[in-house]
Amino acid sequence: MSTATTASPQHSSWMALVPTLDDDHVTRLNLTLAVFMFASFVVFFPAWLIDTRLLDSAHVWTKPQKFNISLGLHFLTIAVLIQLLPRDVRKGPILLVFSYLAAAALLFEYVWVTLQAAQAKRSHFNFDSGFEALMYGLMGLGAFLLMAIALAVAVQVWRKGDRSRYGLWLGTIVGLSIAFFATLYFGFAMSSTSRYVGASLEGGGATVPFFGWSREYGDLRPAHFVSLHMMQTVPFAGWLADRRGWNAKWVVAGVAALQLGLAIALYLQARAGQPFWPV
Numbered sequence: 567m568s569t570a571t572t573a574s575p576q577h578s579s580w581m582a583l584v585p586t587l588d589d590d591h592v593t594r595l596n597l598t599l600a601v602f603m604f605a606s607f608v609v610f611f612p613a614w615l616i617d618t619r620l621l622d623s624a625h626v627w628t629k630p631q632k633f634n635i636s637l638g639l640h641f642l643t644i645a646v647l648i649q650l651l652p653r654d655v656r657k658g659p660i661l662l663v664f665s666y667l668a669a670a671a672l673l674f675e676y677v678w679v680t681l682q683a684a685q686a687k688r689s690h691f692n693f694d695s696g697f698e699a700l701m702y703g704l705m706g707l708g709a710f711l712l713m714a715i716a717l718a719v720a721v722q723v724w725r726k727g728d729r730s731r732y733g734l735w736l737g738t739i740v741g742l743s744i745a746f747f748a749t750l751y752f753g754f755a756m757s758s759t760s761r762y763v764g765a766s767l768e769g770g771g772a773t774v775p776f777f778g779w780s781r782e783y784g785d786l787r788p789a790h791f792v793s794l795h796m797m798q799t800v801p802f803a804g805w806l807a808d809r810r811g812w813n814a815k816w817v818v819a820g821v822a823a824l825q826l827g828l829a830i831a832l833y834l835q836a837r838a839g840q841p842f843w844p845v
Contacts (some may be wrong), residue, residue, distance in 0.1 A: 586649075595665050595669060620689070632776070633676070647801060648723075668711055675709075678701055689705070715747055733812075764782060771845075781843050785841060786837075
C-alpha cells in the first residue's frame, strides 16, 4: 500500500522485501514480530509432524503452530494498516508504547505456550498448580495488550489517517475496532467457563483438522476465530471497494455486519451445546 507519508530513502534488512512499507521504527517492529512468528511456524513444523504426543485430543504442537500463524498475521496486518498514518504519527509515543506493550505480551505468551507444549501441558485452562494458574491469568492480560494495539491504530487512523482511500480508511477503523471488542468478549467468555459446552477439557471428540474445534460438542473457539479475523477481512473489503469503485460505506458495513452476525450465531450455537460442523 502506498502511503500519504514521506517515504524513507532506504530500506534496511528484510524491509527491502516489502518495499511498499515505510522503514520507520514502529513499522519495522511490527513487521519483525510478524516475521518472527512465521519463522517459528517453519522451525517447529518438523516437531509438529514427528512428535506424536497428544494433549486434549490434539498434537502437542498444534496450539503453538496456530499461535504462530495467527499472531504472525496479526502483526503483519498492523504493519500494513499503519501505513495509512503520516510518518510522524507512526513515530509518535502512542503507537510506539502500544507496539512495545504488544511485543512484550507476545514474547511472554510465546515462551509460555511453547514451553508448556514441549512438556505436553496446557498453557490455557491450567490450574494444576498455583504458578500455572497465575500464568493463565497473566495470559489474559497478554491477550488484552495484543489486541489493544489494534484499537490504538483504529483511533489514530480515525483521527489522522489518509482519507483519500476512503474504503480502506473506513474498513480499518471498523474492522480493528469491532475485532478488538468482539474478540475480547468471546475470549473472556471462553476463559471464564471452558472452550467446550457439554464436554470436558480433555477432549471434544472428533475435531476439525488443524483447528481442533469439536464436531461433537459446542465449541466457543469458532466465534472467537471469526471475530478476531475481522481485523483482516473488513479492511480488505474497504480496499477492494476503493479499487472497484463500489460504495465503500455499504461494503464495509455489510461485511462487518455479516461477519459479526456470524460470530454471534456461532457463539449462540456453541452455547446451546451444538457443534458448528456436526459429524
